[in-house]
Amino acid sequence: MHRSTHPLPAAPPFDLKHSLNFLNGFSPTLGEQMTDTALLKATRVGGQTVAFRVTQHGPPDAPKLEAELLSEKALSDLNTQQLLERLRFFLSLDDDPAALREKAAHDPAFLKVLDARHGYHHVKFLTPFENAVWAILSQRTPLNVARSAKRKLTEAFGGSLEVDSQTLSAFPEAADLPVDAAVLDAVLHNPRKSKALAAVVAGFQQVSDEWLKTAPDADIRAWLLGLYGIGEWSASFIMLRGLGRLSGALDVSDDSVLMREMLRAAEPIYGTLTPDELRQKGATYGELEGLWAHMLRSYGE
Incomplete structure (x- = not known):
């Protein structure tokens, strides 16, 4: 098994716990990933099956995420980059939660939603x-x-x-x-x-x-x-x-x-x-x- 580890910077605040909780209740992918304290899931990249494990170290306001990639054959640099970009997009790591909060300044009812989901970034489908x-x-x-x-x-x-x-x-x-x-x-x-x-x-x-x-x-x-x-x-x-x-x-x-x-x-x-x-x-x-x-x-x- 080939393994490699890569940093996954995330725009703060980011709390992987919210992403895992969302996936635990997301009907289209129920049972397709492990979501204990990290995210363990598989995908297809360039005709090869690859597993990834995403973990978070550090608090939501200073998150440090890491992706471990696992595959039977070594991934090419291109496929590695494609997969890391896919993970960033999947977990919306580049989204700025502050932008939505700024838009919600006029909307106190919705601010309560944001407060309850501090550090949540939009979880998409993997592709x-x-x-x-x-x-x-x-x-x-x-x-x-x-x-x-x-x-x-x-x-x-x-x-x-x-x-x-x-x-x-x-x-x-x-x-x-x-x-x-x-x-x-x-x-x-x-x-x-x-x-x-x-x-x-x-x-x-x-x-x-x-x-x-x-x-x-x-x-x-x-x-x-x-x-x-x-x-x-x-x-x-x-x-x-x-x-x-x-x-x-x-x-x-x-x-x-x-x-x-x-x-x-x-x-x-x-x-x-x-x-x-x-x-x-x-x-x-x-x-x-x-x-x-x-x-x-x-x-x-």
């Missing part, structure tokens, strides 16, 4: 592709059924690694999956979802990570909505939780699933609101509206 696949699998489907389908895809096309007597499964990258819906349906046994998944796989195989990071929000949203099976809710979900695009989180219809979920999440903080009243509150957060929305939703989970 935007995984987020997009989950959006397909979970549409109009009980969560336990969606998780079972995701597990079958991981077993068929992903990888696994034994670390500390634990078998860690790694969800596949887009390059690991076929674009043939019939092949996918042999695993999923759901023709509609298999067709949608094939479209998502093909879509992600055709765009670069750099484009996903740098393209304008409008272009990303249009691309997502052009993929079979990706609707308004799924596009907003992937924009925020897979790509870290934080603006325009409430640019959805009044009767959308996302709006209904947001109104339920906001009620304990703000009381009963109409969709327009919720949009008005979100608009005051500008480019951080999505982070505000995520914090509201995660607060009650």
